[in-house]
Amino acid sequence: MRLMIVEDDSLLGDALAQGLRQRGHAVDWFQHGAAADAALAGAPFDAVVLDLGLPGRDGMEWLQRWRQSGLQLPILVLTARDAVEQRIAGLDAGADDYLVKPITQDELAARLRALTRRTAGHTQAVWQHGELAYDPAAKAVHWRGAPVALTGRELAVLEALLAQPQRVLSRSHLLEKLYDWSGTEPESNSLEVHIHHLRRKIDPGIVRTVRGVGYALGACGVAP
Template sequence: MHVLLVEDDALVASGIRAGLATFDFVVDGVATMAEARRAMDTVHSDVVIVDRGLPDGDGLTLVEEWRAAGRQTPVLILTARDAVRDRVDGLSSGADDYLVKPFDLDELVARLYALLRRAAGRASGILHHGPLSLDPAARQVAVNGEDVVLSRRELVLLEAFLYAPHSVLSAGQLKDSLYGLNDDVESNALNVHIHHLRRKLGNGVIETVRGLGYRLGRAEAVAVPGAAGDPPPGQVSP
């Protein structure tokens, strides 16, 4: 899943990026409001983390702008301001959650998953789709209780579909969930990852919507691990 991090403290930003990477989050970081505005127009983010004290203004202004423009991306405010009034102002601006520095990485991750879950209209922490289950925190996938081994990017791709089970996701959205803005991406990388998911979870687990992108297939399409799929379109690095 893609996280846009708006944080001007380089040390804090580096720690967040490294910590979230261990949970397979793809993080792109910016340090100013101006850069955040450009990033929101450039990349599809699943959740945004915003610091309040930015060099060119209050991060709450960004949240208010995005909400006024109709952007519904979940936003978590991350700041050292811990007064009740500050928390109320943050949530009233349109932010979905508020976390005070210093913070524990496990709490930040738990809050991000909660935001993603709410945005997807899911109540459980475990993502289910028929016999398929994915535990985001443990990074584990199973079919009918049998563990399925996925690569890191295969798991992230599956997670993106499970968090948006009724949506058609464009190739651009999916690539943003898998790669950062500065990553070198081979042209067939997405097709390869989708092929591997189909091979491991059933050929119909992901449906192609011609001209638009891809969507999660019917729950009945999930097959036992090892089901055959289409011939591999090529190879890419994991």
């Protein structure tokens, strides 16, 4: 997943970003709502972790503004504001979840998985595609019951395709899912290498090439 964190506390923001990256996610961290607002128009984020006590415009104002503009991304509020009235106000303003600091990295990751799973229409914890099974929590892939060892980038490509199984995803869209703006620049053929490895490790038909458009989840067993 590609995640956005909006948190003005330097220590906490860095810790959250690093913790989620260690769990295989691409993460962009912003300390001001205005910067986050601009970034939302430039990358396909899967979810937002939003602090409310931001400098300048309050996080609640950004939440309301984004929902009023039609933003459909899952937004998880992570704040020190713990009064019941404040929680209700946050949820009523459009937050999909509301957590009070401090929380563990494991709980945050689990909450984000739950939010994005529902958004993608997956009702089960393990995603199925034919004889392929993917457990986002464990980052575990099984093909015909046997485990498949994938790298973090390969998992990210597979997850992006499984999240939208009926769509053809462009090359640029997939690259934006894999790489955040932290400074890592992908090699020119990195996506093609990851897709080649998925086909070799799982099945030649697991990823379908739509020439001139991009890639889509394929019917396993059919050559790409």
